[in-house]
Amino acid sequence: DALRAAFDAAVAEDTRIEPRDWMPDAYRATLVRQMAQHAHSEIIGMQPEANWITRAPSLRRKAILMAKVQDEAGHGLYLYSATETLGVGRDELLDKLHAGRQRYSSIFNYPTLTWADVGAIGWLVDGAAITNQVPLCRCSYGPYARAMVRICKEESFHQRQGYELLLALSRGTAAQHAMAQDAVNRWWWPSLMMFGPPDDESAHSAQSMAWKIKRHSNDELRQRFVDICVPQAEVLGLTLPDPDLRWNESRGAHDYGEIDWSEFQEVLRGNGPCNEERINRRRAAHDNGAWVREAATAYAAKHGEAQA
Amino acid sequence: DALRAAFDAAVAEDTRIEPRDWMPDAYRATLVRQMAQHAHSEIIGMQPEANWITRAPSLRRKAILMAKVQDEAGHGLYLYSATETLGVGRDELLDKLHAGRQRYSSIFNYPTLTWADVGAIGWLVDGAAITNQVPLCRCSYGPYARAMVRICKEESFHQRQGYELLLALSRGTAAQHAMAQDAVNRWWWPSLMMFGPPDDESAHSAQSMAWKIKRHSNDELRQRFVDICVPQAEVLGLTLPDPDLRWNESRGAHDYGEIDWSEFQEVLRGNGPCNEERINRRRAAHDNGAWVREAATAYAAKHGEAQA
Amino acid sequence: VRAAAPAALALGDDALVLAQRLGEWAGNAPVLEEDVALTNIALDLLGQARTLLSLVGDEDELAFGREEHEFRNVQLVERPNGDFAETIARQLFFSVHQELLFTALAAGDSALAPLAAKAVKEVAYHRDHAERWTLRLGDGTEESHRRMQDAVDGLWRYTGELFEPLDGLDVDLAGLRAPWLERVTAVLGRATLEVPQGADRTPWAAGAGRQGVHTEAFGRMLAEMQHLHRAHPGASW
């Protein structure tokens, strides 16, 4: 019909789909699922880094880390606002998160064990996120694309700060260098898993690419990320923990070792190091805050103020 | 009557009154009040010292401190058992403590701000307690007197350990010495207040002395304590914070400065630095443990086991 | 600058310690907007702290290398976060004070005037934020009213210290108490809360922070804050 044709044409011509435009139900559902997962990842992702706010070893680093965690909360706000353009509110999505019915990025189920992990998250995890997200700035759904433009700008700032943190450690004392290397050892493989399963096992990819919600395959993005990281690791003076990593002249790209997908599946199934801690902490914050939200609602009802 | 006469004779002859003996109601009430206050002081007194268990600066000191705090819990147990010989159970007394209807020693409403406070409490607070308590080993009520024998033995052990802790600090680095001096500065006057108000203002003293529950007046005990501490402070190399403190040849005792009884009254009224923290912490431990005690009772009921 | 150093240290410690406390909320706030707001306030305070401490010496040596008794902050800012109401009450009391103080400082010509002039706008936001929440909690539900009143009552005795004289400050702190009380009273009144009747200080508990006497909770806070820095003496970060 005409609506479907207009939608298809808009996608084909790279015109943005906007909230009031007609869109297929499956397109809407896919977007909501992906944006919710992204929003949840931002707010769960505050935890591993906030773990070091109180212990940051210099005031400058403490300020940078606080600003970063604050940005993540802000990203969560943009993204929940973007889902609202599709008629799905934040409260509903949070309930699903707390009930374990919606996911967040598995990477946040790994622990931050040392200060260097803050750097490794910035360099590798934010780096991987950016590699995933930059194409989303051209995503077919307007509000999501615009949110991603702002988010990517801030993420790339975080990524540089993480890199610089690691550089300071790598060039610091022997203990600091070892701390940095240890962090990279622990975060490298989980970061590669952030791009999702190999292309031949990826469930939603083909339809998402047709809809221009997704623009590149998992393996393409993963390769791009590896090729970016290798020279950066050299400058850092840190070793990526993969004996099979080497330049492949013929492909014009780096070969890398096999990823342990069984670990990925375990973390997805809830058996990662911190799955329980993360979701319990989130639920606790929400439950402990219930009386505050109720007070704000009651006050607004009495005084006609928009809720806080 | 005959019972009264037998009681009076026993007190006069320094024979112990035992639980099944007849005793005046006021004697019983005075004993219960004093023993309960003493028991409460032991368990509240665990808090300021337990505050440093997790932070003790050497394993040896950590072990000594743990053992001391454990002893205090044990003293609480003896003393609540002793009140039970007078028909008043621990649960009832704890309820009164938690409701603010029975007191504990005001000294525990001061904070332990540094590691040296652990030493100052041992030397001064335990020292004052012993000076108060040694005469209680000859108290007219048998179970109380016997509990005090055991308690005094352990307290004097604690007192020596506290002294030795301060000595190590005083002879340590400049920062350690300063820490020790600061602790003594903060604990000296409150320790002197532990003997209670001056004799001419002491409400219960006369009757208690007649009953041989009490054997010396507040001011006598306070003087004894000052005379013990002055030479010990010299050996420690620490100064007692009282410019009026000096040997009085004619009295054969030390003169000391005026005590700020308004502070004492304020702490008694609940306005000390830690009154709220101490009682809130105690209530929280009790409330958080309610389900555990209920479980033990339920299990005992099912299995006929004596309650834990 | 030298003349102002004791004041810069004390005010810097106030800001640092409160920033540290507020930083504990990150990821734990009752609503996402408050994760943003509380962290934002913490960041402002941390910025103030860095400027102030740098007037006195090396900011990191001062923050991470001092013992408890060398800190000069008021005890109010070191009080544990407690529930959200306690955090808001602490923030209200402190921010109203800081806005008055920085406004006065900004009008003077001491070494602290530039910092105060810059910070006064952010502090006005902190105060506004605390006021709004005081209203919502005080005049919200029965539970929130009770919690907010408990928080105000519990922290009241830590407020008097804010007005004790401070070396190196060309502002009459005692003179700020009347306008402070007037503003706090107005907000509490609108929030249907009682102004506490108890003392606003006690000689040993609250009121000694400026002389380096703190509360038991402060030592644990510093242990967490300083441990990593102290574990690597001389390292750069």
Added chain:
Amino acid sequence: VRAAAPAALALGDDALVLAQRLGEWAGNAPVLEEDVALTNIALDLLGQARTLLSLVGDEDELAFGREEHEFRNVQLVERPNGDFAETIARQLFFSVHQELLFTALAAGDSALAPLAAKAVKEVAYHRDHAERWTLRLGDGTEESHRRMQDAVDGLWRYTGELFEPLDGLDVDLAGLRAPWLERVTAVLGRATLEVPQGADRTPWAAGAGRQGVHTEAFGRMLAEMQHLHRAHPGASW
């Protein structure tokens, strides 16, 4: 002794870290008898830790001077106390293991045999204490049953690490798993609790403590434990 050093360090760290956790209970126990009992167990463990660490080096340098990744304790012992049920479940799992291990060690002739022979009696008491409470909580009220089952389930994945091989130990740790499981199963059964069906380890979370990989909570525990010592380098106490 040198051959046994890696094992002495690991077992010493187990005892030290669990003592530190139990020490957090002092003054907070649900009943006064448990203030005594938990502190008593903590003291026994601290004594074991001191003996074991002294076989390796200076006990205080080891306890207060190492970074997190240098500790070799199993992750089980560093888990936060949680509620009383979690503390009891942790203690049951650990004490049953320790009793089996020390019994085996005491029968051998390694450098750890004397410590094990001395400690085995106190460990039997720890195990007995944990068993009694497991029974009371499991077979007490509905609430205590639920809490105890949650605790057992939640800690189960930290138990497998107890049976991983340890350098310098002349005991087949893997061989202790069967008797351990038998005893734990018996106690849980009597307590009307289910033996958890989930994995008793996960490759990255629980099972890496012996290689120096710990959990987020451990860093905060060490910060508190080490701060004062580190704040006064070289001082004697």
